[in-house]
Amino acid sequence: MLKNITLGQYFPGDSFIHRLDPRTKLLATVALIAIVFVAQGFSGFLLIAAFVVACAVSTGIHLKFLIRGLKPIMLIIIFTFFLNLFFQTGGNELVHIGFLRITDQGLRTAAFMATRLILLVVCSQLLTLTTSPIALTDGLESLFRPLEAIHFPAHEIAMMMSIALRFIPTLMDEADKIMKAQKARGANFETGSLVQRAKAMVPLLVPLFVGAFRRAEDLALAMDARCYRGGAGRTRMKQLKFGKNDLLAGLAILLLLAAVIGLNAIKAF
Amino acid sequence: MPIEVKHLTHVYMPGTPFEAKALSEVSLSIRDGEFVGIIGHTGSGKSTLITHLNGLEHSEPGVVFVNGVDLGEKDTDLIAIRRVVGLVFQYPEYQLFEETVAKDVAFGPTNLGLDAGEISERVQTALKQVGLDPASVSEKSPFELSGGQKRRVAIAGVLAMRPSILILDEPAAGLDPSGRRDMFDLIRGIHASGVTVVMVSHSMDDVGRLCDRLFVLNRGEIAYSGTPAEVFVHESKLHAIGLDVPECAKLARRLRDAGFDMPEGIYRTEDVCAAIMDNLTQKGDAKC
Ligand SMILES: Nc1ncnc2c1ncn2[C@@H]1O[C@H](COP(=O)(O)OP(=O)(O)OP(=O)(O)O)[C@@H](O)[C@H]1O
Numbered sequence: 001m002l003k004n005i006t007l008g009q010y011f012p013g014d015s016f017i018h019r020l021d022p023r024t025k026l027l028a029t030v031a032l033i034a035i036v037f038v039a040q041g042f043s044g045f046l047l048i049a050a051f052v053v054a055c056a057v058s059t060g061i062h063l064k065f066l067i068r069g070l071k072p073i074m075l076i077i078i079f080t081f082f083l084n085l086f087f088q089t090g091g092n093e094l095v096h097i098g099f100l101r102i103t104d105q106g107l108r109t110a111a112f113m114a115t116r117l118i119l120l121v122v123c124s125q126l127l128t129l130t131t132s133p134i135a136l137t138d139g140l141e142s143l144f145r146p147l148e149a150i151h152f153p154a155h156e157i158a159m160m161m162s163i164a165l166r167f168i169p170t171l172m173d174e175a176d177k178i179m180k181a182q183k184a185r186g187a188n189f190e191t192g193s194l195v196q197r198a199k200a201m202v203p204l205l206v207p208l209f210v211g212a213f214r215r216a217e218d219l220a221l222a223m224d225a226r227c228y229r230g231g232a233g234r235t236r237m238k239q240l241k242f243g244k245n246d247l248l249a250g251l252a253i254l255l256l257l258a259a260v261i262g263l264n265a266i267k268a269f
Numbered sequence: 270m271p272i273e274v275k276h277l278t279h280v281y282m283p284g285t286p287f288e289a290k291a292l293s294e295v296s297l298s299i300r301d302g303e304f305v306g307i308i309g310h311t312g313s314g315k316s317t318l319i320t321h322l323n324g325l326e327h328s329e330p331g332v333v334f335v336n337g338v339d340l341g342e343k344d345t346d347l348i349a350i351r352r353v354v355g356l357v358f359q360y361p362e363y364q365l366f367e368e369t370v371a372k373d374v375a376f377g378p379t380n381l382g383l384d385a386g387e388i389s390e391r392v393q394t395a396l397k398q399v400g401l402d403p404a405s406v407s408e409k410s411p412f413e414l415s416g417g418q419k420r421r422v423a424i425a426g427v428l429a430m431r432p433s434i435l436i437l438d439e440p441a442a443g444l445d446p447s448g449r450r451d452m453f454d455l456i457r458g459i460h461a462s463g464v465t466v467v468m469v470s471h472s473m474d475d476v477g478r479l480c481d482r483l484f485v486l487n488r489g490e491i492a493y494s495g496t497p498a499e500v501f502v503h504e505s506k507l508h509a510i511g512l513d514v515p516e517c518a519k520l521a522r523r524l525r526d527a528g529f530d531m532p533e534g535i536y537r538t539e540d541v542c543a544a545i546m547d548n549l550t551q552k553g554d555a556k557c
């Protein structure tokens with residue numbers, strides 16, 4: 001049951017993309033998403049897809065993990081597809097069944113929107129698959145640092161995020177253990193009506209919350225004992241540094257952007 | 270044969286980069302009324318093994334039989350198995366959740382569908398069995414109790430299901446010396462009442478003192494098995510896999526190495542003391 005919740009889906013590795021500065025990867029992902037929106041035709045999408053697949057292959061991560069991220073939003077994609085298919089009524093009619101009319105333009109828009117959604121998800125998958133959650137928060141903190149001038153609590157938010165990320169696996173482990181312990185006492189989490197199942201969660205949730213609060217208290221004490229007092233003046237063990245590779249990655253993204261704009265300009269399919 | 274395990278292999282998270290083989294080709298059998306110890310270094314697969322013994326985990330290949338019932342069969346009634354095989358997890362005090370101790374202990378029997386009278390009778394008996402006074406603790410919140418008391422309540426929660434096989438994962442972890450002694454006395458008492466006991470532990474001293482038979486796990490495989498005396502013979506090899514033999518067994522071996530007449534395979538404090546006394550009196554006799 002707990003197996004199908006994957007939050008930290010980082011795949012450790014040592015590829016070019018793995019070694020990039022997390023800030024580069026964050027910015028590149030934002031840029032990629034922007035490029036997906038810039039593209040106006042399938043040729044652009046094809047190019048972007050080729051780029052993303054090439055990146056994925058270079059990291060050594062199996063493509064099935066890239067696809068797996070689509071599962072949770074499959075419903076949205078299908079919904080978008082059919083919405084566009086049935087309600088875009090311009091263009092030449094292809095099929096007419098009862099009150100439903102499918103036109104060539106509708107089909108095109110539907111496919112276009114669905115592809116765009118898929119590409120958006122796959123691009124962000126590439127980021128989370130190759131960047132550890134901790135590196136990700138470090139990168140975010142560093143990117144949002146400048147906003148501290150306008151009292152945006154970048155450090156605090158990043159700290160909360162890294163603590164949350166650090167404890168998600170621990171809590172999942174604990175939930176698994178408690179669940180087994182209660183099952184050993186004859187608890188049944190799997191069958192029964194909705195109300196019964198909700199009730200069955202009590203023996204799981206109470207110990208889980210008690211444990212979470214205990215951990216939070218311990219952690220707060222441990223941080224206090226080591227004189228933690230917020231982000232001001234803190235140095236880090238792992239300094240983020242842009243290198244030559246980051247420049248190369250930036251250039252690759254720019255090139256992709258230029259190519260997509262070019263395809264738009266010549267109105268390729 | 271109450272428990273029989275054949276060729277059990279378990280892999281965590283197969284097909285991912287985090288794949289970890291926790292058990293490989295484990296076979297063992299546990300007889301009625303035995304007190305069995307499972308011992309191994311951290312991460313050797315002890316906890317994984319015992320979660321297979323009441324069907325919480327299931328893996329292919331491998332079969333686990335409890336009283337002749339194959340736990341891997343689809344139509345096996347696992348609730349019925351869990352009523353026979355009681356499992357007390359490591360740090361069981363963290364599974365308490367009810368408002369009162371009595372309600373928490375009643376959780377298992379309630380899940381078995383017993384009637385109210387039977388449940389309250391079982392709760393009383395189980396609390397007494399673990400050395401708690403039902404009158405004074407029943408209505409308390411389990412969260413008010415001390416760590417050792419919480420653990421007793423958790424064990425009572427399993428005992429209230431009246432299992433004929435009781436498995437305990439490191440029951441003495443984190444207790445002080447007197448708490449450990451009480452815990453072992455408690456377990457010995459449960460065993461004496463006719464329950465087959467399987468105890469997981471890190472400590473050779475503890476399993477040596479209590480168990481009839483030991484299984485030593487090393488990296489998911491059974492490295493040694495047999496009576497404590499048979500296992501403790503492998504002192505240096507046990508040392509190499511991160512385990513130790515009881516202090517008294519070590520003392521006996523060193524005395525034997527130094528030329529004293531110490532019998533092989535003694536490890537109990539009493540036996541070693543007696544052997545030393547024998548040596549001393551023999552020498553004394555020779556001198557006079
Ligand atoms: N839920 C899990 N997911 C992935 N791997 C696990 C999981 N639980 C245990 N493992 C791995 O399986 C191996 C055996 O673990 P197990 O908990 O059975 O060991 P153990 O002998 O009980 O150790 P300990 O003495 O620390 O309790 C370990 O290497 C551990 O890292």
Ligand SMILES: [Mg+2]
Binds near residue numbers: 438
């Ligand atoms: Mg364990």
